[in-house]
Amino acid sequence: MLNNQKTIVKVIGLEKSFHLRKVLDNINFEIKNGDRIGLVGYNGTGKTTLANLIFGKITLDNGLIEKSRDLRIGYLTQSIDYEVSHFQQSIAEVEEQELFQHASSLGLNKVYNWRENRLTHLSGGEKLKLALSMVWGTKPDFLILDEPTNHLDFTGINWLVSELEKFHGPVLIISHDRHFLDKTVNRIFELEDSRIQFYNGNYSDYRIEKEQRIANQRHQYHVQQRQIEKIESQMEQLKSWSEKAHRDSTKQGSASERRQIGFKEYHRVKAKKLDNQVKSKMKRLQNELDKHKIEKPMEEASVRFQFDSHGKRGKRIIEAKKLTKGFADRMLFQDSQFYINHGERIGLFGENGCGKTTLIKIILGDDISFDGELWKSDSVKIAYLSQDVADLPADKTAIEALGFTERESILKARTLLANLGLNEQLITKAIGTLSLGERTRVKLVDLLMQKYDVLILDEPTNHLDLPSREQLEMTLSEFTGTIITVSHDHYFLNKLCDRLLVFENQQIRRVEMKPEEYLNKDVKSGDGSEEALLIIENKIALILGELSLIDQIDPKYHRLDEEFNELLKQKRNLMG
Missing domain, CATH: 3.40.50.300 (P-loop containing nucleotide triphosphate hydrolases)
Structure with a gap:
């Protein structure tokens, strides 16, 4: 029995920059046996860079990645721009029987008979299936899959989900496929603004928890802003009084006032006291912000496409x-x-x-x-x-x-x-x-x-x-x-x-x-x-995707939740 608590990869203080832009800053995490991690984030946040660093394809600027020297990493890269020679070389390097078996399960029949002409005319999906077969054929201890479903048909996706369930080592999946992540991962690592955040559960769980975190942060930020405004208002009032006291301390005053002993001294003392109060409040505010400053939460990206079609043509x-x-x-x-x-x-x-x-x-x-x-x-x-x-x-x-x-x-x-x-x-x-x-x-x-x-x-x-x-x-x-x-x-x-x-x-x-x-x-x-089960799973994934994007107080939420539970019952009945 494999120890699911064993740490396979440990990342400490990792930093990486490109062209003076820091992509990854002080990244720390562990990957344990049995982990199924979805690595998510907007385009350009460094997901593929992080995968390349773990694999050893590129070097880090600072920090440390600890992994055993004999760790076999199966890495499916994001691009399918493979050359024929690359496939031929890879086929020669892996155990042929393993490769052909996996390829056949993925719907690629008689790969062992394929010649260079056949390899030249591969579709994007066939290239990906062949690449997946090669990755599995190396018998890896740890899988890194970068956008593994981009070109896969339903047969390929179902095969991949099934194989991941049987795989004992940890898996790191970079994907924007909501359906696939919901079916395969139990943790989410999110890259945002050069930093990393961690969530438990699948993609739908992550979306719900992230919304809650953003709402809480937004509330705490507004509370702190009101407190800052209150303290700054008090400081402005004290500064106003202090400036008046300073002016009074330099006045000559009337003849009777000049006879009053300590007139100027009184206002000097008063001004100094007010100055100290301003400094004290400023220091208190600065200490509070240094210890507990709450940043304004980053708003979700708003992307706009605008198409225009000109004039209706013939039917x-x-x-x-x-x-x-x-x-x-x-x-x-x-x-x-x-x-x-x-x-x-x-x-x-x-x-x-x-x-x-x-x-x-x-x-x-x-x-x-x-x-x-x-x-x-x-x-x-x-x-x-x-x-x-x-x-x-x-x-x-x-x-x-x-x-x-x-x-x-x-x-x-x-x-x-x-x-x-x-x-x-x-x-x-x-x-x-x-x-x-x-x-x-x-x-x-x-x-x-x-x-x-x-x-x-x-x-x-x-x-x-x-x-x-x-x-x-x-x-x-x-x-x-x-x-x-x-x-x-x-x-x-x-x-x-x-x-x-x-x-x-x-x-x-x-x-x-x-x-x-x-x-x-x-x-x-x-x-x-089998087909009925596939349909139910697709419906479940669709509903999970909708649930993750709406609030629980939304009237639609309750109806979707009931439908989700009903589909789960149907799935259990089909699976016996």
Whole structure:
């Protein structure tokens, strides 16, 4: 039996700066066996930097990280920009049977037969699944997973949740996936303003506790401010009296007053006494602030996106007839027929590697090597946000990369970047020094600056922090144009899409349902309790996400709480 209290990693006084900006300041914590830690925070707060420091990929400026020399760390990095040679080398380094077994469980069949051509055409999800298989194949003692669900389909997410339950060592997960964190972690580490805060429980527990902490801090701050104002008012009054006493002590006075012995001395003493009282109160206030100063709580980030679609076009904007696409060694889809109308929200739904990103490339005109027909209206303008943020020039600043030269465009771009949380300091830095989330925001600004009718979004929430995800969901719901999106964020897809293009059995077919309804349909048709359990867990995660964002006095809270408890009963019944 493993000792769950054994400390695996100890971090003491850790500090790290980049380009004179302190990212991590006096960080202290321990990671024990059995810990399931979610590392959260806004983009650019140093989450990936902390992971790299623990792994040993970069060096710290000050402090100490204690870990055993033979500790095997399985590190899944945030970027999926792996080269074919990297996969081939990694396959050679891990135990092949382990790798192939994990890959098969993730839906990657016959990896041992894959040749260089197959590895060259991997989707983002297939790359991630292969990388996960490699991490598990090294038999690590400690896992660090940086955004592990960004490209994963439902099969992959369920596999990962299941494997994490079986894994005995500690796990550090960097993620903005609310559903996934609720299912996997029991502690939250939050990075904010170069410091770290600790919370017990999963993501929903963290959100509730953080709101309570902020409310308490705000109350204590206002109480202290009122006390400071009271003391400062008293000091002003004493100073006023002191100044009068000083003036009186220098007056010559009338003839009768001059005859009074000690007239000036009396006012000198009075002035000195008042001066001492002012100094005493000032010292008392300073001591109080030195010992118990309460900072004003930082307000949650408010991120604003603003889209604009110009003019309603003809009803049907895209239509496919007998659309067929494959590679030499596999068929993606064939003889597929579907259409997309103006103003619809279409989710592309299917397992990793089924051809979702390939279809996007065909719609954009970037891939013309297909059979069949794909018609699109010449009158529509399409804006595309890809899942790859590595295509931005690393040596240029955000404004340079966006390519705007007119003063008005530059000012608008700067305003949008600021609204997305990229301040002047960040937009004047080379893109190569920005986090992946910050780079995604730069690409969003490029999209926002266009006038368009159709948005094609390939994993749009990847690398975005939670405030940005929630604001993007809200803004896209108000967009009047057409949206075509690939996303494995349960919340995002269910909230946004009302129709699907389903990739299944090498076919693409249009389904007039939301993702949740589509999955429920499979359960109703008698496919078994496993699918029913998945639906219930998705609903539980959705409700937990809503509960974490509303106050207990909200009328909606009680109804959601009852629904949550009912779903838990259903889950227990299904699990026997």
